[in-house]
Amino acid sequence: MDMHAVVIHEPGGPEVLHYESMPVPEPGIGEVRVRMRAAGLNHRDIWVRTGTSGPFTGPVIPGSDGAGEIDAAGPGVFGIETGKKVVILPGMSCGRCEACLSGQQPACLQYRIFDGTYAEYVVVPQQNVAPMPSGLTFTEAASIGIPFLTAEECLKRAQALPGQTLFLWGATGGLGVAILQLAKLRGVRVIAATRSAARADKLKQLHADDVLVWDGTRDVTGEVLNLTGQRGVDVVVDSLGQLTFAQSLAMARRGGVVVTVGGTTGTTMQCDLAQIFRRRLTILGAFMGQSGILPRLLPLFARGVLLPVIDHTYPLEQADQAHEQLQRGVFGKIVLEL
Numbered sequence: 602m603d604m605h606a607v608v609i610h611e612p613g614g615p616e617v618l619h620y621e622s623m624p625v626p627e628p629g630i631g632e633v634r635v636r637m638r639a640a641g642l643n644h645r646d647i648w649v650r651t652g653t654s655g656p657f658t659g660p661v662i663p664g665s666d667g668a669g670e671i672d673a674a675g676p677g678v679f680g681i682e683t684g685k686k687v688v689i690l691p692g693m694s695c696g697r698c699e700a701c702l703s704g705q706q707p708a709c710l711q712y713r714i715f716d717g718t719y720a721e722y723v724v725v726p727q728q729n730v731a732p733m734p735s736g737l738t739f740t741e742a743a744s745i746g747i748p749f750l751t752a753e754e755c756l757k758r759a760q761a762l763p764g765q766t767l768f769l770w771g772a773t774g775g776l777g778v779a780i781l782q783l784a785k786l787r788g789v790r791v792i793a794a795t796r797s798a799a800r801a802d803k804l805k806q807l808h809a810d811d812v813l814v815w816d817g818t819r820d821v822t823g824e825v826l827n828l829t830g831q832r833g834v835d836v837v838v839d840s841l842g843q844l845t846f847a848q849s850l851a852m853a854r855r856g857g858v859v860v861t862v863g864g865t866t867g868t869t870m871q872c873d874l875a876q877i878f879r880r881r882l883t884i885l886g887a888f889m890g891q892s893g894i895l896p897r898l899l900p901l902f903a904r905g906v907l908l909p910v911i912d913h914t915y916p917l918e919q920a921d922q923a924h925e926q927l928q929r930g931v932f933g934k935i936v937l938e939l
């Protein structure tokens with residue numbers, strides 16, 4: 602039996618995403634096969650495509666997030682019925698080491714992120730699927746994964762408290778929209794920054810308290826200090842990196858927390874360490890999150906407490922156009938439908 606999938610044979614631009622036929626994979630011991638119905642795009646997919654997520658080791662099917670139905674199970678799989686609707690859990694680890702056994706899977710030496718959801722069928726270990734929230738479409742369910750996993754990890758580790766203030770760069774992206782919602786759920790005041798005036802209203806609809814439209818030159822730090830009575834914010838979440846991190850350090854309050862969770866503008870920077878030690882800042886790195894986070898958050902989507910935010914959908918064969926749009930900028934998520 603053959604299936605359709607999007608395959609990258611050599612790194613490059615969106616044109617290297619080839620829509621092809623290939624054999625349907627067979628589930629091995631402890632694995633399940635999922636008939637995918639939707640695949641959510643992440644910036645990671647672009648890095649996989651361009652070969653910047655690690656050394657390029659041969660043909661790869663991109664895509665870490667997705668939703669579909671259980672189609673087949675390998676030997677040793679019990680209690681997962683064929684036809685059950687599931688969400689892919691994209692974090693993969695050994696399951697046996699101290700980090701894994703203490704619930705810190707991203708610290709596992711074998712931790713990696715699953716690639717392969719741009720395909721009609723995927724095979725994953727049975728612990729890498731979770732029940733899909735009721736009342737959601739496959740497209741909505743496919744939009745949740747990495748952004749909400751990472752967002753919750755950021756907020757949990759930053760220990761943002763009710764009444765505190767959080768500054769959020771890149772608020773309109775998939776991760777930004779997730780952080781905004783989870784921060785508001787905690788009773789945190791959110792100052793959100795976006796480069797698009799057209800998207801500022803949408804951030805207000807998601808209950809951002811203040812929205813700063815930022816053109817790359819505007820003195821965001823000064824405005825944040827004005828909005829906080831010159832005190833600075835308790836928590837800054839920075840996924841842009843090189844372009845913004847110095848400002849992130851400057852706008853944090855004394856004793857505040859700056860979370861670095863990505864580098865979409867680059868990952869190299871220079872800073873004055875006195876800025877960190879004299880002002881007693883905590884710098885936290887966040888990457889993916891504990892495996893228990895998504896199973897804990899998914900029911901909140903069924904109850905309408907958290908909202909999937911979809912910017913646009915494309916059929917699988919138009920993955921190249923979907924990538925181009927993601928690189929141009931989005932509000933929420935781009936999802937491929939299969």
Ligand SMILES: [Zn+2]
Pocket residue numbers: 694695696697698699700701702709710711
């Ligand atoms: Zn491990």
